Amino acid sequence: MTNSVKELEDADLIFVIGSNMTEAHPVISYFVKRAKKKGATLIVNDPRRIDLCHWADRYVRIKSGSDIAYINGLINEIFKNGWADEEFLKEHTENPDEIREWVKDYPVEKASEICGVPVEEMKEVARLLGTAKSTSVCYTLGITEHICGTDNVKTLANLQMVLGNLGKHAAGLNPLRGQNNVQGACDMGALPNVFHCYQPVDDPKVIEKMEKDWGVTGLSNKPGYKMPTMVRKALEGGTKILYCLGDNAVQTEPHMAHTVKGLEALELLIVSDIFPNLTTELAHVVLPDYSWGEEEGTFSNTERRVQRVRGVLDPPGNAKPNWWVLQQLGKRLGYDLGFTSSEAIFEDMRRTATSYAGITYDRIEEIGLQWPCPTIEHPGTRYLHKDGNFTRGKGLFTHTDWIPPAELPDDEYPLILSTGRRLWHYHSSTQTRNSVGLENLFPEELIEIHPDDACRLNINHGDWVKAKSRRGEVTLRAWVTERSAPGLCWMAFHFAEACANVLTIDAFDPVTETAEYKVCAIKVEKVRDGEPLESELVRQARP
Amino acid sequence: MAGKFTLDGKTVAFREGQTVLEVAQENRVKIPSLCYHRKTGPAGRCRLCVVEVEGQRALVTACTAEARDGMVVRTDTERVIEARRMIVNLLLSNGEHSCLACEQNGACELQDAAYDLGIEAPAFLVSGAEITVDTSSEMITVDRRRCILCGRCVAACNNVVVNEVLGMGERSFESHIMFDMDRPMGRSTCVQCGECVQICPVGAIIDKKAVGKGRAKDLDKVNSTCPYCGVGCQMTLHVDRDANHIVRVTGREIEPNDGMLCVKGRYGFEFPSSDKRLTDPMIRKDGRLVPVSWDECLDYMANRIDKIVKEHGPDVFSAFGSGRITNENNYAISKFTRAVIKTNNVDHCART
Structure with a gap:
């Protein structure tokens, strides 16, 4: 989220798209409904009439997978009526004249045909967006889980830049992260192209810094495989070992039969989890992990807040935390990872961290801190891109075009x-x-x-x-x-x-x-x- | 307008819009208040927070009285104490307020008020219609015998979490908290977020699963973060250390959630204590997973990894971190994959 959860309550307009928040993020929905009670306008855009529609000023039923056409149509209408934030475009974006041209391909009439929203309704939504003082866009997997997910997100970013709704209190682009620590897993570098704090693996300076700190040589500067590629490569023999922490991939990856075939082709599947599940059934080695409630550590939430979790229960039987297993395994493979406790690992990470460098267990004992928090004196960051200053300098519009979903209904599968x-x-x-x-x-x-x-x-x-x-x-x-x-x-x-x-x-x-x-x-x-x-x-x- | 006034003989400062009760709380002057809560705001309903204001004939409720410059307020006169005593006695006269069997014993605001006012037993008893206990909900018990109709839960359901299920129905002795159009709680549109439980000042709306599992004073209270969605709600775990399980969960009134939780966060806490947990490392032998010692398991993994990686190169190794495990464990698998195996094949479920 570019904003904080609490800020949602102060938004003038909340535009929810592809987010069933009363079920998936109930506590955020409380803030959104409170905003509505205080006079905000709430627009819910979704193929399904979800519970939040009960509170919405407007429910817009869009066709599944038509988001880019819908949003580009709205941007077109916003430009046409002079509702764009021209000052923001001039001061804080790089190529505003390009997007003005691009969205001309999406007159509302054409967009309406693709997304199934009547022309008049699109015009009204565009007016509400165009005339609101501050708009917070909230989205979830309804936007990202498409073959055009990246472009869906970029289109929403375009919309918010056109409206000048970034870098302000209660106005921004707010993806609601689905799992307790999916933000943290990204921040910690459980990603194939970056170390923790998004430091690229193909940057020689980063490699040099990490090799020095970790006391190793020969770190790979070649981005690794993403999860679906790992599974696909297993079928071709390119992946032979998969070490899986707390992930029931068989049940949660798409096309279960394909996932099972991939995992069955592995020479060594190690699964660490707290319960037996469909994935442990295929494993060669199963490791009993500590559960939430048993382990010390931190989670990072959807508003980038790093918060403590604490161990209060004794773990069952011979369960061990993942870091302990990796430490033992590292030693057997000839390297001491230096993992002695959760806090020691956090400090190990912090030595080479950027946006987490100012966060310590002591500082978040009572209440969490929001990254970026680069120094020990830094108070944390409530919202990103303050005053329209983006990380890259000026905001860059991306050209996005609607494409249909990969598999559409036909006579056989209607x-x-x-x-x-x-x-x-x-x-x-x-x-x-x-x-x-x-x-x-x-x-x-x-x-x-x-x-x-x-x-x-x-x-x-x-x-x-x-x-x-x-x-x-x-x-x-x-x-x-x-x-x-x-x-x-x-x-x-x-x-x-x-x-x-x-x-x-x-x-x-x-x-x-x-x-x-x-x-x-x-x-x-x-x-x-x-x-x-x-x-x-x-x-x-x-x- | 900000200013100063006299509170029990001391001069105190206030900011614009503050009530006498808020200023008193800031200055650690105790005024009992059953219907007022920071999150639901003033209600002026229970009248327990009455104070004497110089120049005003009647006592005023501190929760609704806006602080004014130069006012003189007393919270401790005989008249105030007598009025409060009468109010608590009236509250105790109706329903069943026996502390012996009450879940909230020791953590009850009505009990505290009675104690502070020196009330040992209700001064009088009134018999009204029979009052029922609603146990229809999976997670929440509504014991209307203990309800003092303060209205906090109704305000919380409608204005704090905005689930809009609770209401106040009927009049006089028939007054009661109701769900939708007076349906049993378990048959209503209640989503069982438990905000009403957390905000109830007495033992009228309680966590059903915690009943009889331990008094507040006997449970350890440890702060943590919710294990479910990405909101990262802050919570306090109430733990029975001897039994090694969590008895109940309450929300902490700080960011991001200001005390609010959902049904999973508040009530989905028993899974660590489940007897279905994995308890031993296991290796597949002849098609079956067999429990082994950690040493055997670690040796086996190390040998297999070493052999396969030596033969085919580091890129045949891949690892999944997870959006459900801690930052520390995600960093650990990232460092292991990169520094020990020397590949960047580490990813997690963020993309799926």
């Missing part, structure tokens, strides 16, 4: 499947299904389907159905609901026994290799009648 998260569960649900009561609140996966489609297929609420894609099939019960648009079905991947990723497609964004979890083609067939579902589902889908 429905779109989109995927996401449910309020009651998390990831592959090893945590939530092993906690008391959450499973009772949502005990089985359901496929959400619009009443028109259900009626055509003779499916009633609660009936057992088979959902099939070109990659696999799952049997589960149907939830007939107007949350879904006609032609659109929806599932989560929380339940191993009825997992969306059996169906999802392994088509990836070329830059990030993020998979298109949000669109694939399926067909749905009724298997047999089922008991009507309990009425409690109402709490997730208010009228």
Whole structure:
């Protein structure tokens, strides 16, 4: 997030796109709803009528995978009506005249045809955006999990730069990170192209600095493989060993059959986790890890705040933290990594850190600090790009063009499947299904389907159905609901026994290799009648 | 307008818009307040925060009285104490406020007020309609017998977390907290975030799973960060060290979450204590995973890695970090992959 969570409450307009925040980030949704109560305008853009729409001034139902056409259409309209922040464009961006030309390819009439939003509605949304004092854009995986995910994000960045909505309190571009420490995993260099704090592996100065600090020679300056490439390479023999920490890849990667084949081809699969899961089933070595609640350390949240987690419970049996295992393994392979405690590792990282250099366990004992925090005196950074000063100097607009999703419905597979998260569960649900009561609140996966489609297929609420894609099939019960648009079905991947990723497609964004979890083609067939579902589902889908 | 006034004989400063109660709290002058909470604001409902203001005939509620320059306020006169005593007695007269079986015993604002006012037993008892306990919700018990109708939970549900489920219904003895159109809590649109539990000053809305699991004073309180989504909510874990499990979780009133949590963060805490946990290192032997010692496991891994990497080069090694493990462990796998194996093939689930 360029802003802090708390700032959302002060925004004049909140533009939510591809984010089901009441379920995936409930606490952020509280701030957004509070902003609305205080008089902010809330626009929710989503293919599904999600719960947040209940509070929205405007719900815009866009077609799955049409974001670039929709947003470029809005930018076009903003320029046409003179709503762009010309001063910001002149002072803080490099190529404003280029984007003025690019978006001419997206007159609202054309954009409307692609995204399915009526022309008048697009014009009204553009007016609301164009005349708001400060707009915060919130997005999640609905934007990134497409083959054009990178361009989706860049298009939103274009929009916010055109409106001058960056580098200010309560105005910015706010991706809501999905997992407790997915921000931290990136910050710590669990990425193939950068060390911690995004220091590039192909920069000779960085390599020299790291070799000196770590006391090693021969660090590779060649960016490594991204996760989907690792799995693909396994099938070709290019990956032979995979060491996997806390990642149930079989259940969470797209196209499960492909993932299983890849992992089965490995010579050595090491999996460290807290519970047995679909991935440990394929492992050659399984390591019992410490759980949250047992280990000291830090997580970094979506607003870049580094915060402490603490060990309060004794771990079971012979469980050991990952760093201890890596330390022992390093020694056996001839290198002392110097890992003696979580704090010692943090200090090891900090010696060569940039944006984390001012953060210590002492400083975050009571309350976390937001990076960039380059020195021990630095108070942390509430919002990025203050006064329109970008890291690279001036903001650069990127030319983006709409492309259709990789797999569209056809006669054989006539429905779109989109995927996401449910309020009651998390990831592959090893945590939530092993906690008391959450499973009772949502005990089985359901496929959400619009009443028109259900009626055509003779499916009633609660009936057992088979959902099939070109990659696999799952049997589960149907939830007939107007949350879904006609032609659109929806599932989560929380339940191993009825997992969306059996169906999802392994088509990836070329830059990030993020998979298109949000669109694939399926067909749905009724298997047999089922008991009507309990009425409690109402709490997730208010009228 | 900012200014100064006299509070129990001392001169205190205030900022524009502050109430007498807020200024008193800042100056560590204790005024009991059951319906007021920083997050829900003044309600003027319970009237326990009454104070005497010079020149005003009636007592005024400190939570609604705006501080004015030059005012003279007393919080400790006999008249104030008598009024508070009467209010607490009235609150105690209705319902069942037995502390013996109450979850909040020792952490109850009504109990504290009674204690401070020297009330040992209710001065009188009033019998009204029978009051019920609603246990229909998975995570939350609503014990209306202990409810003092302060309205904090209603304000919190509507204005703090804005889930808009709770309301106050009926009148007089029939008054009660209700969910949607007076449905049982478990059948309502409640998402069980538990903000009402956290903000309830008494034992009327409580964490169902913590009932009977230990008094507040017997549990260790340790601060941590939520293990679920990326918001990073700050929480306090209430831990039974002897039993080695977490009994309940409360939100900390600091950034980013200001005390608020969701159903997973507040109630999804038992998984570390699950008996399904992995407890031993295991190696696959003849197709089956077999528990082994750490030494055997580490030797096996080191030998296999060494052999395969020597034969095919470092790039046949790949590692996944994780968005669910700590920064320290992500740095550890990054350093191991780069410094020990000498490849950059390390990634994690951020892209998927």
